[in-house]
Amino acid sequence: MAASQSGLANQAILDKIDQLRDLNIKSIELPQLVVLGDQSSGKSSVLESLTGFSFPQAPGLCTRYATQISCRREPEEYIAVSIIPRQGADAETENRLRAFKRNISKLTSDALVQIIQDVNKIMGIRMTANDTDPSLCTFSNDTLKIEICGPEQEHFTVIDVPGIFRVPSPPFTTDHDVDLVCNMVDFYIQNSRTIILAVLPSNVDITTQEILKMAEKADPGGVRTMGVLTKPDLVTEVATRKAITDLVLGKGKQLRLGYCIVKNRSADDVHSTLSERLAHEKAFFDKPAWREIEGLRRCGIGSLKTRLSDLLTNITKKEFPHVKADIKKQLEQRRRELESMGPSRTEHSAQRMYLGRLGSKFQAVTQCALNGYCDSEALFTEVPSLKLITAITRMNERFANTFWERRHKRHTSSDWDDEDEAAHDLVENDDYTSTQDLLLSYPELHDIVETDSYECLEAEAFTDDSIMDHIEKVYQLNRGPELGTFSGSILSATFREQTEKWEPLVLAHVSRSIGLVHDYISKLLTCICPDKQVQNQLWETVLVDELRKAYARAMEQARFLLRIERQGRPSTYNHYFNSEVQKKRQYRMEKIIEAESYADSQSENLVPVSSLYNGVINKENAQQIREDILDVLTSYYKVSRKRFVDNVCRQVIGHFLLEGDESPLKIFSSELVMGLEDNQLELIAGEDTETRNQRSKLEADIRDLEAAMKVLRV
Incomplete structure (x- = not known):
């Protein structure tokens, strides 16, 4: 009974954090899991295995914005899709983006493609090189929110950010897009309450991976970074496999949260179910080459999800009082700043x-x-x-x-x-x-x-x-x-x-x-x-x-x-x-x-x-x-x-x-x-334009922070 009550308490805290995240108050650091990796690192496959949500692979539909995927236990099974507007969006844009809602009981490939196309359209995403409208952009600072609900789901929230790329492909992507994505990734991982899930392919030299260097810069002590090694089936050299094994065993330069290793589905495997893929993964790590690390609970998507769920729960419980204190402090500060400006001075x-x-x-x-x-x-x-x-x-x-x-x-x-x-x-x-x-x-x-x-x-x-x-x-x-x-x-x-x-x-x-x-x-x-x-x-x-x-x-x-x-x-x-x-x-x-x-x-x-x-x-x-x-x-x-x-x-x-x-x-x-x-x-x-904008921003911040306090009081 005590364990059940503890689970309900944890569920309530996690729900409150998700509600705070919906408010998109950038100045408040929230406990969260953020998955990042280079393009073609296997990041999408890891996310699909963790959440059961599979992003469409159609051209022009790759991740162009941060995506918050939340799994929640609900009596009915459904998927809800919505958009969290970027902070600072004008009122018209914010209302238009928040009005976007899609609820489906069963997710099919065609339905998912249509939803993502609709999302890209309303966000103003350029989906092909033929889209020459100057008002369109390749990447957006808005956030796509996907809620996966059902009786079998356990509370789990993870944030996916666009994959890092270094070479632009004009006119579809530019140097500005390279910087925008880097800044977006940097924004999320700089949060001291973020657990960084760095996805790294096993078949490349880990020390050369820029994503790991970015994580190290944001988290110098490696206390909140976990490495996820993908594509072990592509490792053919014994020396490379030995280096991967040593990382999982905790040898060499080590992250505090260590490394886990998972097997991605192959590019040709488009019809297997999640349970079938988990079985194939377990069979792979039972092979003699990987048996040394198979018993460490660091192999396979099941072990990874359990560890991440525990990490997310622990950091949320630990940081929840501090989050509450931060919100209260910032609300008081914003109110003082607005009060110091005096009443609106249009008359x-x-x-x-x-x-x-x-x-x-x-x-x-x-x-x-x-x-x-x-x-x-x-x-x-x-x-x-x-x-x-x-x-x-x-x-x-x-x-x-x-x-x-x-x-x-x-x-x-x-x-x-x-x-x-x-x-x-x-x-x-x-x-x-x-x-x-x-x-x-x-x-x-x-x-x-x-x-x-x-x-x-x-x-x-x-x-x-x-x-x-x-x-x-x-x-x-x-x-x-x-x-x-x-x-x-x-x-x-x-x-x-x-x-x-x-x-x-x-x-x-x-x-x-x-x-x-x-x-x-x-x-x-x-x-x-x-x-x-x-x-x-x-x-x-x-x-x-x-x-x-x-x-x-x-x-x-x-x-x-x-x-x-x-x-x-x-x-x-x-x-x-x-x-x-x-x-x-x-x-x-x-x-x-x-x-x-x-x-x-x-x-x-x-x-x-x-x-x-x-x-x-x-x-x-x-x-x-x-x-x-x-x-x-x-x-x-x-x-x-x-x-x-x-x-x-x-x-x-x-x-x-x-x-x-x-x-x-x-x-x-x-x-x-x-x-x-x-x-x-x-x-x-x-009041000049700058002062009016400052007043509007303070008023908006106060509304959001008051809404956050209301969430915490419920």
Whole structure:
């Protein structure tokens, strides 16, 4: 009873695999037996012996397509013939081919010839060299399905593919047909769940058989290939018979499934029954020459069919769960791909909705990118360069540090770096270099940004005659009638000269920031919009022009801030300025006192009044003015620098590039989409032929995979 139940379970699984095969889902590898061999290898005779189905031998009726032959146990005896259309056939062709059905209770030679002729006609097969219609073909990728049913049949399915041939016979066969057949055979044997039945004539050198080389290429370990040796009655040489015997015995280069040997019926034997042929075969292998291998259950068609039936059942049971998992996985993948394409976009309303969703997705991801919420979107893990605020913050910090250490032309004292604030260490990295390369990747930015790399050099070293000599020169060229003071133009001139590095440093930093933002927008659009046509049209026809305007506004704001700080009259209402001036004067007094002090007998520091008089009171007017100019310049520079760096980072980068209402990151939004004209929508989001074909293919795949899942659930 248990064995019977097991047999029924096996039968049910094999039936499901056959039903899946009828769906012809090429992307799903199904367990199957595939028979292949060269023309005249005896392949047709082997198939006939295995299935009881005899292909007609009339001219023009040899195998021109894959043929699936299924034997099934049914109460009534009949043969059903149908066609499984090739994958990718248009709807009209598929319906026409699937409509072909032939059911016959008894198969006669004349009936079979008529059926094959009808099949060839509906498939568009050229049957003779006189068929010159260019729409006809010699071989087809459609599959002929033959079901042989009866009470004595056992479940057995095998797939026959056209015989390999190497030399075309124009005009009937061409080089294209040679390649087509090779590709067809290769398609079937590449399937990792296929058992390859390589039919090889015994009377030729096995090592020269191309079909065995093809099988070895598809199955390098030989784990799913079985050799079937035919025509042993044509082997007359003892050495050749010994080589054949050694193969069956498992000697020499061996396939994991080994070799079987069968005897074909002779070319003149056209009337014997299957049982008579089996008897003749058994008598042949009982002869002394073959008796050594006769008891190995590898001789004769009966042994071969038993082994193949067991192999097919075992591989089907083993692979069935994996087949089911593959179908489920591919169905989910196809659904995701179709969902990512959005709804069909033939109407303007659908086009607007599609773009609107893209815009909303763009803004949602961008808010996460600006707020640093990188755990909320998988995109940030897949494309780390989308972490925009991280890159911008790192660049701003480096910009501020560079501005602190190198932004001035001359140090204004020998201990400039120790003036109240500690200089930040400049971390040397490739951020600037890689960001500069981004600018070169986007030619649409070249007339807006500074594409030349700018490296801010160290300030000139302080010497006694450097900054003071410069101040003296400016003072002498610009002095007025003031007594004990100096004009604002002198401070402006010295400040402008001291800040001459600011412009290239700021413009280079803003340009690099624009490069980061532009690259972010481009990459994010690529990630959320898989349709290349939509992506390219949206970028070229709408976004680039608007983005250029936003970047130009940011660059103009940077230049505006430079003009205010460097070209305008020095001005501040920050009390920090006066505090710095007083500190400079106090510092200068402390230096004088320190230089003139001495220790008395009680180890107390004393300063002679005369020294104070000479150092503080008895100064030349010009020297006092120069020192005052230096103190004011140094103090105002510190105030201006702090204010300027914050303004650049907050206004130009923060407002104009990141978060302002006219930021480039705000351009692609649902509001932009709502303002597009119908012709713009059609140009950007209308589906081209390739997209429509892709959508149709995905929908067809989903239908087939859903049908496959339904088969598995029954």
